[in-house]
Amino acid sequence: xxxxxxxxxxxxxxxxxxxxxxxxxxxxxxxxxxxxxxxxxxxxxxxxxxxxxxxxxxxxxxxxxxxxxxxxxxxxxxxxxxxxxxxxxxxxxxxxxxxxxxxxxxxxxxxxxxxxxxxxxxxxxxxxxxxxxxxxxxxxxxxxxxxxxxxxxxxxxxxxxxxxxxxxxxxxxxxxxxxxxxxxxxxxxxxxxxxxxxxxxxxxxxxxxxxxxxxxxxxxxxxxxxxxxxxxxxxxxxxxxxxxxxxxxxxxxxxxxxxxxxxxxxxxxxxxxxxxxxxxxxxxxxxxxxxxxxxxxxxxxxxxxxxxxxxxxxxxxxxxxxxxxxxxxxxxxxxxxxxxxxxxxxxxxxxxxxxxxxxxxxxxxxxxxxxxxxxxxxxxxxxxxxxxxxxxxxxxxxxxxxxxxxxxxxxxxxxxxxxxxxxxxxxxxxxxxxxxxxxxxxxxxxxxxxxxxxxxxxxxxxxxxxxxxxxxxxxxxxxxxxxxxxxxxxxxxxxxxxxxxxxxxxxxxxxxxxxxxxxxxxxxxxxxxxxxxxxxxxxxxxxxxxxxxxxxxxxxxxxxxxxxxxxxxxxxxxxxxxxxxxxxxxxxxxxxxxxxxxxxxxxxxxxxxxxxxxxxxx
Amino acid sequence: xxxxxxxxxxxxxxxxxxxxxxxxxxxxxxxxxxxxxxxxxxxxxxxxxxxxxxxxxxxxxxxxxxxxxxxxxxxxxxxxxxxxxxxxxxxxxxxxxxxxxxxxxxxxxxxxxxxxxxxxxxxxxxxxxxxxxxxxxxxxxxxxxxxxxxxxxxxxxxxxxxxxxxxxxxxxxxxxxxxxxxxxxxxxxxxxxxxxxxxxxxxxxxxxxxxxxxxxxx
Numbered sequence: 121x122x123x124x125x126x127x128x129x130x131x132x133x134x135x136x137x138x139x140x141x142x143x144x145x146x147x148x149x150x151x152x153x154x155x156x157x158x159x160x161x162x163x164x165x166x167x168x169x170x171x172x173x174x175x176x177x178x179x180x181x182x183x184x185x186x187x188x189x190x191x192x193x194x195x196x197x198x199x200x201x202x203x204x205x206x207x208x209x210x211x212x213x214x215x216x217x218x219x220x221x222x223x224x225x226x227x228x229x230x231x232x233x234x235x236x237x238x239x240x241x242x243x244x245x246x247x248x249x250x251x252x253x254x255x256x257x258x259x260x261x262x263x264x265x266x267x268x269x270x271x272x273x274x275x276x277x278x279x280x281x282x283x284x285x286x287x288x289x290x291x292x293x294x295x296x297x298x299x300x301x302x303x304x305x306x307x308x309x310x311x312x313x314x315x316x317x318x319x320x321x322x323x324x325x326x327x328x329x330x331x332x333x334x335x336x337x338x339x340x341x342x343x344x345x346x347x348x349x350x351x352x353x354x355x356x357x358x359x360x361x362x363x364x365x366x367x368x369x370x371x372x373x374x375x376x377x378x379x380x381x382x383x384x385x386x387x388x389x390x391x392x393x394x395x396x397x398x399x400x401x402x403x404x405x406x407x408x409x410x411x412x413x414x415x416x417x418x419x420x421x422x423x424x425x426x427x428x429x430x431x432x433x434x435x436x437x438x439x440x441x442x443x444x445x446x447x448x449x450x451x452x453x454x455x456x457x458x459x460x461x462x463x464x465x466x467x468x469x470x471x472x473x474x475x476x477x478x479x480x481x482x483x484x485x486x487x488x489x490x491x492x493x494x495x496x497x498x499x500x501x502x503x504x505x506x507x508x509x510x511x512x513x514x515x516x517x518x519x520x521x522x523x524x525x526x527x528x529x530x531x532x533x534x535x536x537x538x539x540x541x542x543x544x545x546x547x548x549x550x551x552x553x554x555x556x557x558x559x560x561x562x563x564x565x566x567x568x569x570x571x572x573x574x575x576x577x578x579x580x581x582x583x584x585x586x587x588x589x590x591x592x593x594x595x596x597x598x599x600x601x602x603x604x605x606x607x608x609x610x611x612x613x614x615x616x617x618x619x620x621x622x623x624x625x626x627x628x629x630x631x632x633x634x635x636x637x638x639x640x641x642x643x644x645x646x647x648x649x650x651x652x653x654x655x656x657x658x659x660x661x662x663x664x665x666x667x668x669x670x671x672x673x674x675x676x677x678x679x680x681x682x683x684x685x686x687x688x689x690x691x692x693x694x695x696x697x698x699x700x701x702x703x704x705x706x707x708x709x710x711x712x713x714x715x716x717x718x719x720x721x722x723x724x725x726x727x728x729x730x731x732x733x734x735x736x737x738x
Numbered sequence: 739x740x741x742x743x744x745x746x747x748x749x750x751x752x753x754x755x756x757x758x759x760x761x762x763x764x765x766x767x768x769x770x771x772x773x774x775x776x777x778x779x780x781x782x783x784x785x786x787x788x789x790x791x792x793x794x795x796x797x798x799x800x801x802x803x804x805x806x807x808x809x810x811x812x813x814x815x816x817x818x819x820x821x822x823x824x825x826x827x828x829x830x831x832x833x834x835x836x837x838x839x840x841x842x843x844x845x846x847x848x849x850x851x852x853x854x855x856x857x858x859x860x861x862x863x864x865x866x867x868x869x870x871x872x873x874x875x876x877x878x879x880x881x882x883x884x885x886x887x888x889x890x891x892x893x894x895x896x897x898x899x900x901x902x903x904x905x906x907x908x909x910x911x912x913x914x915x916x917x918x919x920x921x922x923x924x925x926x927x928x929x930x931x932x933x934x935x936x937x938x939x940x941x942x943x944x945x946x947x948x949x950x951x952x953x954x955x956x
Contacts (some may be wrong), residue, residue, distance in 0.1 A: 131811070132766040132784030154783040155761075159817050188786065224778045509817050516850055521897065525846075 147172025164478025203244035468699030513711030539651035541624030544689035566606035567592035568599035627666035637674035689716035759835035761814035767938035849893035876937035895922035
């Protein structure tokens with residue numbers, strides 16, 4: 121049974137709710153739907169799940185883009201109502217006829233709705249009945265897959281249960297024994313997976329297929345975590361119990377011990393270092409985008425567009441002048457496909473480009489073209505707006521303000537840098553420390569990468585050059601404990617910010633992710649910064665969603681900490697293929713707080729949303 | 739746009755009033771109260787601005803020539819903030835709606851948004867008057883406007899220090915607020931900032947209407 125069906129304008133005024141279904145909805149599912157789904161450019165998804173204490177709802181919606189109306193149906197998740205999509209479409213059709221922008225009251229729609237609902241329910245009942253006749257067929261087919269003996273028997277029963285129309289298909293099943301059976305089962309199986317994937321996609325955190333996840337789970341099982349013992353650079357492969365010997369490249373004598381770690385406390389006295397001052401960090405410089413070049417780009421863009429659409433050019437030109445055409449999905453498809461390809465050439469993950477295009481299509485369908493505009497320019501404008509909306513941070517990314525707030529409470533502001541191997545965590549940690557120092561904030565580093573050779577030395581060198589304290593405990597210590605002690609030390613010596621460096625880890629590596637989750641849970645940092653490189657392609661989606669998922673799953677607290685911000689690195693190595701920023705922001709919902717664009721201390725800047733959108737759509 | 743330029747030449751004052759504030763503060767309800775005298779069947783989070791040019795509902799019975807007001811309700815959701823910049827240049831007055839009920843949990847967000855608005859070039863240069871409207875005043879646990887004023891002044895004072903202390907570095911805010919060295923107060927602003935109470939649900943919007951009338955003269 122439907123819980124509620126609402127009709128409201130895009131401006132927020134509720135026009136009509138069903139008074140028969142008077143159930144008050146628990147929590148605020150509609151507002152959450154708008155904030156977490158429709159405004160996040162996920163309106164192409166099939167449905168949205170909402171959980172409140174005491175209720176689990178699923179929401180489905182449809183838009184009438186021309187009139188600016190939204191139709192939302194809410195029902196209990198456990199009842200898989202099949203008629204909701206149809207009902208929404210019918211309601212949309214009927215309501216658009218009686219809609220008048222000046223009218224606020226639509227009580228006469230109650231009657232129409234009652235009829236529509238009866239119709240939809242009746243149709244669903246019919247479908248259910250016919251499906252029940254089919255179901256014993258499919259059940260038996262599946263069983264037949266397992267034991268071929270039962271197939272014959274099942275087939276006979278099939279032909280008994282079906283009459284008329286189904287009898288023919290029954291015959292065909294008999295003829296093509298193993299083949300059709302296998303095919304059908306596979307199709308059903310994949311359909312179920314796709315449906316699951318879609319539902320999962322509509323949830324906030326994840327946007328991946330269940331099938332993919334299952335595949336990766338099996339992969340993860342095979343991968344083993346090789347914890348290398350420190351002190352020697354010999355790789356230990358747990359599968360083979362023989363330790364690998366060091367390769368001898370020439371006849372030079374071998375070093376007996378390959379551990380070059382300085383005994384702690386020795387390095388400082390030997391070298392006198394002046395604190396490095398490389399000038400202003402690029403974070404504080406405003407980016408000047410000349411408006412001239414913007415105008416030029418737009419003109420060039422418009423000129424090149426007529427070349428791409430040769431098919432149906434004349435008719436579309438005619439339509440654009442007349443300006444009366446209602447946009448249909450088929451009209452939007454070529455323009456959207458071209459946009460999607462363009463986005464993908466800019467290194468946006470394929471999944472994300474697809475979802476974005478669906479969302480833009482959902483918001484443009486049924487709209488009337490303004491006169492003298494082409495479909496492609498309308499689509500372009502809508503996509504640009506959507507991109508700006510996604511990349512605009514949802515919350516304030518003013519770290520300095522947060523640091524000051526924490527300072528007042530006499531607690532250090534803790535930032536944890538996480539990410540996969542080799543993305544530039546330690547380097548960018550030093551850059552962030554430099555920037556904070558320029559703003560007269562005292563920083564302390566915590567070397568919680570106790571795994572990689574040279575990680576502690578690397579941080580020590582940075583700390584020496586920047587003249588800031590570093591808390592380290594050497595190698596092979598539990599990073600979570602090191603971090604805890606570092607924070608205690610910072611509270612003692614009054615540092616404003618603690619920057620915690622962690623070891624790089626693959627998102628599939630279960631033990632390492634568990635260790636990371638423990639670190640975060642134990643220390644409850646103020647900011648969990650995911651460091652990702654701009655060179656990454658489709659893997660960005662996987663990395664971020666897995667990180668978030670593992671942090672949520674493996675945390676033992678009821679409200680787990682997820683990724684709060686993104687630090688995009690190696691931005692200077694990509695010319696205009698800036699799509700990784702978009703993929704990461706879309707999949708995680710976290711804003712890009714810093715962008716690393718070089719390898720010296722000043723190469724850290726803020727994300728310029730307008731220039732990224734311009735580059736993406738060029 | 740061409741219309742704005744024509745207006746400048748004719749020296750007619752703009753009649754646009756912008757309703758803004760955090761999401762959930764009650765702007766859309768206020769919009770419909772001002773226009774129709776009722777909030778109809780309720781509202782949800784706005785995804786687009788609500789615009790309209792009309793005579794305020796309470797004045798519809800008045801005789802004589804009354805200038806219609808161009809009222810714009812800009813969504814408060816942070817993703818839609820850029821829309822505000824489209825309407826600010828033509829604003830004759832800003833009504834900044836604050837949720838007086840859930841005030842303290844949102845204090846930082848409210849003060850940051852208010853600070854951003856008060857330091858925008860289009861607001862400072864044109865000395866646009868701002869009315870801080872403490873909405874939901876009909877509820878028992880809603881805070882008083884004096885309390886809200888004091889809290890906002892304190893928070894903005896802190897923001898001022900943390901944002902303007904690093905003058906060349908921070909390019910987010912175009913102007914600084916208040917007098918350096920003194921605790922911030924709304925009286926330091928070059929534009930007029932006043933504070934009022936209202937209740938969108940019950941229709942207690944007289945102070946807002948007064949503000950609108952003051953700045954959109956017939």
